[in-house]
Amino acid sequence: MSLTLYYSPGACSGITINAIKELGLDCEFIRVDLSSGEHKTERYLSINPHGKVPALVADGKLLTENPAILIYLNSLVEGSKLIPETDDAFQRSLYYSDLMWCSSTVHPSVRHVCVPAYYTVAEDKDDVVARGKIALTVHLQAIEKRLQESDWWYGEQWAIVDTYLHWCYSRAQRGGFPLDDYPAILAHKERIEAMPSYQRRAQIEAA
Structure with missing residues (x-):
């Protein structure tokens, strides 16, 4: 199979790179x-x-939107740990729902804080940022509470949703949102960044 991923350093396409490296798939990366x-x-x-990243081309066919790409990548490798295995269709849908929550709910609140110009043409963007911070605080409190109970989102086993959460709160932190009040998130951040697949992703993004 031929895989090509279009990505941009710092963007959420880093999550996709992480998944590909975790699975050990051969892939061409185009910046x-x-x-x-x-x-x-x-x-x-x-x-x-x-006009967005990530964009995955698999055997000449285009797939976009991170949750869809991650679900597809998970299907390529038997025994993949990107998404927990289950024969229960409802439970599987809950796993997919978590990815979509990251993509459609947490991620936009991060963008409101970090790139408010995306949401308004007004010169004064303070209101957009303020609304983003309110929403993001609610999401981070929920994430913090869950990570206080276990090392990973699903307990003892890492899943790609952990890496999506990491991208969200790390991007917010780089945009000036402090994480000092979220010790479980900061510990989670250290665990993610110690993973070999994360480090290989960082090398690609830094190249």
């Missing part, structure tokens, strides 16, 4: 410079009409 607007160019839009 897209979001800061220069490369994702809006005719060349990139011909690859991904949505």
